[in-house]
Amino acid sequence: MWDFSTEPEFQAKLDWMDAFIRDEVEPLDLVYGGKAYEPLGDELRGIVEPLKARVREQGLWACHLGPELGGQGYGQLKLALMNELIGRSPWASVIFGCQAPDTGNAEIIAMYGTEEQKARYLKPLLDGECFSGFSMTEPHAGSDPRLFRTRAVRDGDGWVISGEKYFTSNASNAAFLIVMAVTDPDAHPYQRMSMFLVPADTPGVEILRNVSTMGHRGDGGHAHIRYNDVAVGPDALLGEVGGAFAISQARLGGGRIHHAMRTVAAVKKAFDMMCERALSRETHDGTLAGKQLVQAAIADSYLQIQQFRLLILHTAWLIDRSSTKEARTQIAACKVAAARVFHDVVYRAMHIHGALGVSGDTPLARLWQAAPLMGIMDGPTEVHQASIARRVLRGYEPSPGPWPTEYLPDKIAAAREKYGV
Ligand SMILES: Cc1cc2nc3c(=O)[nH]c(=O)nc-3n(C[C@H](O)[C@H](O)[C@H](O)COP(=O)(O)OP(=O)(O)OC[C@H]3O[C@@H](n4cnc5c(N)ncnc54)[C@H](O)[C@@H]3O)c2cc1C
Known part of the structure; x- marks a missing residue:
């Protein structure tokens, strides 16, 4: 029913992105980690601007805007596949022109701005100039x-x-x-x-x-x-006087799903490190990979990541067929799940690395520090849980009796009569 495959031409773009991020972008984290969101000094400008130019040449710059807003119009499913790669590095968002909070801001200026506002604010934002x-x-x-x-x-x-x-x-x-x-x-x-x-x-x-x-x-x-x-x-x-609430809702819908898409990449990175460590580290007569409790951590992380990725891809697929408004329940679910899977997988990866995991020698401790923030920014988990439950419950009616509707005594009596027992 759901098809998340992509055409060969776009797969070729994803393959290009994968290699480009690995070879050209992730090394920036090793030397200039923590500087991705600062205005570029001359030294970094000389490194980063040519990388942005290569992204533009591929038609992959600032892909979050739909065609009606002047973007590439790849759609959410393709964006999900792209963000799964971009989320590996904070620098990648900047180099692909899709860093938060600028993406959401660009979206609402494109949606609600006048032509003058677009020229003054949106253009430099999309050009990566500010x-x-x-x-x-x-x-x-x-x-x-x-x-x-x-x-x-x-x-x-x-x-x-x-x-x-x-x-x-x-x-x-x-x-x-x-x-x-x-x-x-x-x-x-x-x-x-x-x-x-x-x-x-x-x-x-x-x-x-x-x-x-x-x-x-x-x-x-x-x-x-x-x-x-x-x-x-x-x-x-x-936009209009009194329109801020509607604008903020429009902004956060897209922002939340894109953030969740990038979280897939971050947790996959932590998971890869966990697996490599499990196979490499010797302790108590064998590798960590041979210990059942470590295997449980790996298996649980694997299934959480798979479930999470499918939730994201399904939500992206749904948005492409309807809108972020129609897919509000699913987007809220992605937001809640992102914070949980990030917390769980990063913690396990860090723990399996022992002292190295809590040191500054790997990115795991930094990721772990970000885990509690994930459940607060863009709205706390509880607020999203409440909105999921509210909308889900709209599809149900109270039971007419103290038993669940399917098990009411008259239903059971009718079933008995049907079979003559
Ligand atoms: C990393 C990060 C970046 C951010 N960036 C921005 C930004 O760029 N711009 C901006 O404007 N804001 C930003 N924020 C703020 C963010 O939007 C708010 O923190 C968020 O909306 C929650 O508001 P609050 O912190 O005031 O928590 P409160 O509203 O005070 O809620 C506190 C806690 O109460 C509980 N709670 C709240 N409501 C309910 C409820 N209905 N049911 C049950 N429990 C509930 C939850 O546990 C919640 O965590 C950022 C936050 C973080 C952590």
Whole structure:
């Protein structure tokens, strides 16, 4: 019923990507790990720009946008197969022009932006000339957007934005920020806020500090920002007044599935290391691979990765046949599963490496530090569990009696009568 195979021409592109990432991109992690999301200095520009040019020559640059938004239009299934390779290295996202949060930001500017906004913000973003930030979460509220307080008040034709935002990823390196602010506190909760495009050097944008986290993007950081009466023109409004909630939903749908696709690659990398280690390390009269408890860790990781990959591919296939909106339940499932499989597989890989696993000599300890973040960013696991359950339950009715419908006494009596017993 589901066919995840791809045509030979695209398989050739995947094969090219596989070799290119292994030979040209992953070595960057060994020398310049942690620098992928910083503006390029001269030294790195000389290395990275030619690599980006090779990606462009292959028609593989910034592939996340659909054709209606000016992208390649490969579709989600092909993107899933590409992201399975890109997720092996933080540098790969940058070199293929599809790093978060810029991908989601590009998507919403392409969807909701005016031609002027696209020329000013989208073009340089897609050309890889700048980074951007998405400023939604606040110090006192995250997963419930109805509680956000940052205000944008009309001032003549334009707006004045004031408030505080927390965890705006990569804001320190961003050329512009997309800010979600309350424009009508009396409106319906989902129509209270609007989205604004704010150049990062606008007077009043104050980065208070970069909040450090466990292992994740310490370089670019997640900024705590104060917007001190930031005056912007009418051209700063993205989409309609009151449209921010719908825009943020559109943004996070695509972002979550692409992140989950890249997680397949990250866990596969940890799994490969686990298997190699199990075959190499001698202890207690044999290799680790001969120990049944290690075998259980390998088998459990294998089946979790296979299940997860199929969930992703199926969801991608479904989106290609419908939309991210139609596939919301499946996308939420991918988000929940990504955090779990990442946590479990990376922990086992790290543990099987013993002291080496917790050292800085392999990427495993850094990956492990990122595990708790996965269940929080883009919405906590519990919020996605609740939304999965809510939608799944819509397909069910309460039983008319204390027994499950299929086992109600009159059903059993009818079955007995049918067989004359
Ligand atoms: C690495 C990382 C990068 C991020 N990047 C950005 C960014 O670029 N821009 C941005 O705006 N934000 C960003 N965030 C913030 C992120 O969107 C929020 O952390 C997330 O929405 C959760 O909000 P919160 O942290 O305020 O947690 P809260 O909303 O306070 O929730 C705390 C905990 O309460 C529980 N909980 C919450 N709601 C429910 C519920 N309905 N049912 C049951 N339990 C619940 C969960 O366990 C949850 O983890 C980032 C976060 C991380 C970790």
